[in-house]
Amino acid sequence: MSKEKSSRPSWDEYFLKLAMLVSERATCPRMHCGCVLVRDKQILATGYNGSIPGDVHCEDVGCYVVDNHCIRTIHGEMNALLQCSRHAVSTDGATAYVTNMPCTNCAKALIVAGIKRIVVFSDYHATEAEEFLEIAKVELCRLKVPEKMINYDLDSYSSAVKFEDKKEDESAHDGCCG
16 A cells, blocks of 8 residues: 555544534535533444434525524524433533534533533524533533545555445345335
């Protein structure tokens, strides 16, 4: 292999990149937000902003805006916390990796849930989150946007074989893809 070894992302970059990926599931066109809750380098839950189960999505019917906020969607941070609640996962002492600075309500929910550190790479248009985070002594880290590309070069891995490189009769068609 003549390729240069790629550099591994730091843990903060890694989890922020995961938050970016999670945000791709968001359904509100006003902002895609992803949140990854982590403790001891283990993912507890993920969340993105979207409608409640069974409701229509903003991207399909438009946003439901009141006082410059879309009230149809549940924010990514709240969805991640609610996933933990549904599955009885404690968030005490965890870190929240969020694509955007939390809104005021999400910041308060993260504080009450025991989150001790929040890592973001962009701000939110209207929030008093920093004030509440400071009062609660929750560490806020602002980092640069991580690299947006996933660095996975299948051709450079000697143990990997692309599907199209296999003979047609050896292809695994087990019905997993429809």
